[in-house]
Amino acid sequence: MAWFLPRLLASFLALTLGGALGVLAGALLRSPAIGAVVGAGSAVGMVVLRDALHAGRLMRWLRDGQNGDAPRDAGLWGELGYRIERALRQREQALAVEHQRLAEFLSAIEASxxxxxxxxxxxxxxxxxxxxxxxxxxxxxxxxxxxxxxxxxxxxxxxxxxxxxxxxxxxxxxxxxxxxxxxxxxxxxxxxxxxxxxxVTERLRAESMRRDFVANVSHEIRTPLTVLAGFVETMASLPLSGAERGRVITLMQQQTDRMQVLVADLLQLAQLEGSPRPPADRWTPLGPLLQRAADDARRLSAGRHLVAVDAPEGIDLAGLDTELLSAVANLATNAVRYTPAEGQIHIGWRQRPDGQGEIEVRDTGIGIAREHLPRLTERFYRVDGSRSRDTGGTGLGLSIVKHVVQRHGGSLEIDSEPGKGSRFRLLLPAGRVRQAAAVPQTGETAGTA
Incomplete structure (x- = not known):
């Protein structure tokens, strides 16, 4: 209200001065009263005109989008312009803050x-x-x-x-x-x-896989248990000769071994899923690892296949040797199971131009149709269930291989064609491959059992 008293005094002085000048002018015309009225009215008109000019400047500033500062006039209009400008600026700042909050809120929703x-x-x-x-x-x-x-x-x-x-x-x-x-x-x-x-595609898929897993485990265990129960009942209720009893015990031992292998594979999968990632500074020589995997394949083959291995010297892999051996041996023994007699199985190594290491197990077996390849590493997935059981597989081998190679930062590649054989490649990152101290080569190792 600092503008009120000066404006009141200015208006009073203008009115007084206008009236006085009107009286003087009216005296000359011998009409002092009329002169006083005209003088006072003229003074009021001047005040109104001045206010109209100030109001016009303020209205133009408002109409033109409030660009720049409000008119800085003295008195009422200066105070009015300042307060309007401050209120508008405060509103703009509040809107900017709200817009920023809204943008941050929507960005948070976008990140969901x-x-x-x-x-x-x-x-x-x-x-x-x-x-x-x-x-x-x-x-x-x-x-x-x-x-x-x-x-x-x-x-x-x-x-x-x-x-x-x-x-x-x-x-x-x-x-x-x-x-x-x-x-x-x-x-x-x-x-x-x-x-x-x-x-929820992956969640439903995981739930379906969990249900299938439970059902498959139950089935895999129930089958040999049923056989064992039948043999026990037979031995308890029927008189058997020594030879018959020996044959039954042998069959019972086979079913027991089958359950032991299944439980061992399940425990290994659980350990792989619950253990920390293998260290990247624990180095294992590649050559002996491939040789041991080839020996496992030869023992299973019993001389029915040609098993060759290219075991390079001077290459080390970072990781757990037991897990890496399990992965390669699983691939090699699978190749034996699904390759007809007189077929060939090759275990090899090469280093790719980008530094990645590649362990390959190649066979001339029955091959796998393309539609089965994406699901081969699922637990208990079998292309031919009856053949897999006949060959002693549990349906968990490739799942173990996938978990091992992924824990080492790599991946599993599969190529296969029915009637022409299969190629399984374990790809390991360059950081887990190194050249060891040079060792003289003794020649390519290949052989049959």
């Missing part, structure tokens, strides 16, 4: 692995995250303000959205068959809706 969709009261898209757009095959910008039911035409989704209860999530096939989605809708505000989408 779940999709988020905001719908208005008429089910029009108010906002859509990139993940939700990918899940529902939408365009996050182009589809704004569009009815979501015109864009997502899955009948189950439309019915769920319009139901209004939303007590439980709904599971849907993603557009284009790209997986499985779980959708949750929640109401908020004035009939607005929050739609959350989650890709």
């Amino acid at each position: 692995p779940n999709g988020v969709l905001l719908l208005d009261a008429d089910d029009h898209i108010a906002w859509c995250s990139a993940v939700a757009a990918d899940h529902l095959d939408l365009d996050a910008q182009r589809d704004l303000r569009q009815p979501v039911t015109n864009l997502v035409r899955m009948p189950a989704f439309v019915a769920y959205l319009q139901d209004g209860a939303w007590r439980e999530p709904i599971t849907l096939a993603a557009p284009g068959g790209r997986g499985t989605l779980q959708v949750v809708v929640r109401g908020y505000g004035d009939r607005q809706k929050l739609v959350i989408t989650q890709d």
Whole structure:
């Protein structure tokens, strides 16, 4: 209110001065009263004109977007312009802060692995995250303000959205068959809706694999137990000759060995999944490791195959030798099981140009159809279940191989063609391969058992 008293005094002085000048002018015209009125009115008019000019400048500044500072006039209009400008600047700062908070909030939602969709009261898209757009095959910008039911035409989704209860999530096939989605809708505000989408493809796949795993373990153990129970009953209820008793005991021993191998493989898988990653500074010579894997293959082959090994000298691998040997030996013994008699099996090594190491097990066996390759490393997955059991496999070997090589930072590559054989390659990163001290070569090792 600092402007009020000066403005009041200025107006009083202007009125007094105008009246006095009017009286003097009226005296000359012999009409002092009229002169006083005209003088006072002129003074008031001058004050009003001055206020109109100040108000005009302030209005122009407001109309032109408040660019620059408000007019810095003295008195009332200067005070009014300053306070308007300060209020506008404070509002702009508050809006900027709110916009920043909103942007950070939306960025946080964008970082979520779940999709988020905001719908208005008429089910029009108010906002859509990139993940939700990918899940529902939408365009996050182009589809704004569009009815979501015109864009997502899955009948189950439309019915769920319009139901209004939303007590439980709904599971849907993603557009284009790209997986499985779980959708949750929640109401908020004035009939607005929050739609959350989650890709549950891997979770459902893991649950299915867990169920299959339990079922397979139960089946694998129940089968030899059933056989053992039958033999025990036979021995208890029937008089057997010495030869018959010996044959039954041999069969019982085979079933016992089968269960022991299965349990050992299961324990190894559990250990691989629960153990820390192998150290990168514990080095193992490659040559002896490949030779031991070849020896395991020869013992299983019993002279029915040609098993050759290219065991280079002077190469070390970083990791656990027991795990690496298990992986290579599993591949080699698998090659023996699925290669007909007189077939060839080769275990070799090479270092790729990028420094990666490659252990290859190659055979001339029956081969594997292409459609089976992606699932070969699943637990208990068998291309031919009866043949696998006949050859003594548990269905866990390749799963063990995959876990071992992944724990060492590598990967497993498989190439196969029915009737032509298979190639299994263990790829190890360059950081786990080194050249050891040079050792004179003694020649290629190859042989048969």
